[in-house]
Amino acid sequence: MQTKEFLKTIGIDNNNIKESKKRFTDNSQYRFEVPGIQKPGAMRSLIAATDKYDVEIHRVTQTKGTMLLTDSEIIEMADIAKDAKIELFLSVGPRATYDTSASAKTEEGKRIGYRLRGYDNLVYGLEDVKRAVELGIRGIVVYDEGLLWALGKMRDAGEIPKETHFKVSAHTGHGNPASAKLLEEIGANSFNPVRDLQIPMMASIRNTINISMDIHTENPKSSGGFIRHYEVPDIIKYAAPVYLKTGGAVAGHHGWDTTKKQAEERIRQVSLVQSMISRYYDDAIMSKRGATDLAIPK
Numbered sequence: 441m442q443t444k445e446f447l448k449t450i451g452i453d454n455n456n457i458k459e460s461k462k463r464f465t466d467n468s469q470y471r472f473e474v475p476g477i478q479k480p481g482a483m484r485s486l487i488a489a490t491d492k493y494d495v496e497i498h499r500v501t502q503t504k505g506t507m508l509l510t511d512s513e514i515i516e517m518a519d520i521a522k523d524a525k526i527e528l529f530l531s532v533g534p535r536a537t538y539d540t541s542a543s544a545k546t547e548e549g550k551r552i553g554y555r556l557r558g559y560d561n562l563v564y565g566l567e568d569v570k571r572a573v574e575l576g577i578r579g580i581v582v583y584d585e586g587l588l589w590a591l592g593k594m595r596d597a598g599e600i601p602k603e604t605h606f607k608v609s610a611h612t613g614h615g616n617p618a619s620a621k622l623l624e625e626i627g628a629n630s631f632n633p634v635r636d637l638q639i640p641m642m643a644s645i646r647n648t649i650n651i652s653m654d655i656h657t658e659n660p661k662s663s664g665g666f667i668r669h670y671e672v673p674d675i676i677k678y679a680a681p682v683y684l685k686t687g688g689a690v691a692g693h694h695g696w697d698t699t700k701k702q703a704e705e706r707i708r709q710v711s712l713v714q715s716m717i718s719r720y721y722d723d724a725i726m727s728k729r730g731a732t733d734l735a736i737p738k
Contacts (some may be wrong), residue, residue, distance in 0.1 A: 452617045457643045460680040462650060468727040469680035471498035472713075473654060474687045474706050476698050478504050480516040485700035487524050489707035495714050496729055497707070498526055499683060501581060501607075504695045505533025506572045518576045518737035525730030528737055529579035529607055530572050532587065534564040554583035554611050566590060573600055579735035581607050585623065592627025605629040605735035607654065611694070615641065617648035624649045629735075630683065635659055639671065643678040654683040657713050662693035672713055673721035686710045 447453065463469060477483050477500045490497055500521065506514070514530070521528035535554035536544040539561060543549030556562050565587045569580050578601065582588045588608060594600045607630040608614070608623050615634040623631055632654035633645060646653060655675050658667040667689060668675070676682060687706030691698065698706065717724055730736070 451621060452648050454617075454644045455647055457640045457678060458647075459677045460643070460646045462646065462681055463725075464652065464681040464727055464731065465733045466727055466731045468725045468731070469682070470676045470717075470724060471652075471681075471683050471727045472496065472710050473499040473501060473683040473685045474710065475501040475685055476503055476688065476691050476694075476696050476706070477703060478502055478695075478697050479509075480513055480520065481700055482698045482703040483517050483520050486703040486707060487520060489704040490524075490710075492704070493707050493711040495707060495710050496726065497710060498727055498729070498731070498734060499529060499579070500526060501529045501531070501685075503531050503581065504697070505535070505538070506530045506568045506577075507533030511575060514572065514575045514577065521737050525734075525736060527579050527605075527735045528577060529581050529605075529735070530577050531581035531609070532565050532583060533568045534561050535583055553613060554609070556584045556587055562587060562590065566594070569600065573604055576737040578603055578737055579605050579607065581609050583609050583611050585612065585626070588623065588628060589626040595627065601738075603735070603738075608632060610635055610654075610656070615645075617645050620645045620649045624651050630654055632656075632685070635663055636666070639674050639678055642675065646679050652681045652683055653679045654685050655679055656685045656688055658686065658689040658709065660688050660691040660693055660696065663688075665689070669713055669716050670720075672716050673724065676717070676721060676724050684713060686713050 474497055536552045536557055544552045556565050606628055608628045610632040615637055620631055630652045635656045657672055687709045690702050690705045
């Protein structure tokens, strides 16, 4: 088919389904990400639970927005992450659902997602990121492709530290190789596709991009509630290097304010996923704590 042949010329080749030979810089295949940790107290409980369940995690993601945290809360969370030698990703606060947009609250308007409306909100988003990096944060979750492009330009110009990592959220709604390639080209370091991709769909994206993929191993009811623990070994095989985004089933919805008890429950979910890997793909390589390419706060 001519279309498939053309896609090959621009770097998009499905090439059937094949195991990924790509790796993180430390030659590992997978890492664990725990999302929805909004406050320092929940984060401390989360880290304590890793010892209780004897598991490693590599990234913690805050999803409600940087602008909803005080400076002291950001610094405290950054210190916790530094001590634990893990990444801390804060999300951009300005978004359509926090804005005055009436459309974003309607059934049809939900397609806007968490994107930004107008010039001022773009500025607000950039300022939110600048505040976070000034307080030592080196991982940012973005929900808007235009904001990502602008942030990439700022990073190239030295306005933002070169080691700052940008993670594209699943809430941007991308799920095909062309979209993934575009996001990589405009500055993404990590890509979270839509949650319900099948393994061959993930493989087609992995064939096309080199940045890490972030794959939900489970979901809150608000995004389907499906749990993919038994699929995790194949997710690693075909999507590596991959962050296994685990613990979402504990939340009621995106932006859930995780309690200390629920933070521990998220780590219990990590232990369940790790047991699946140990049972069905025992030679899979996990990153060690403190890997040199992690976006650990400064």
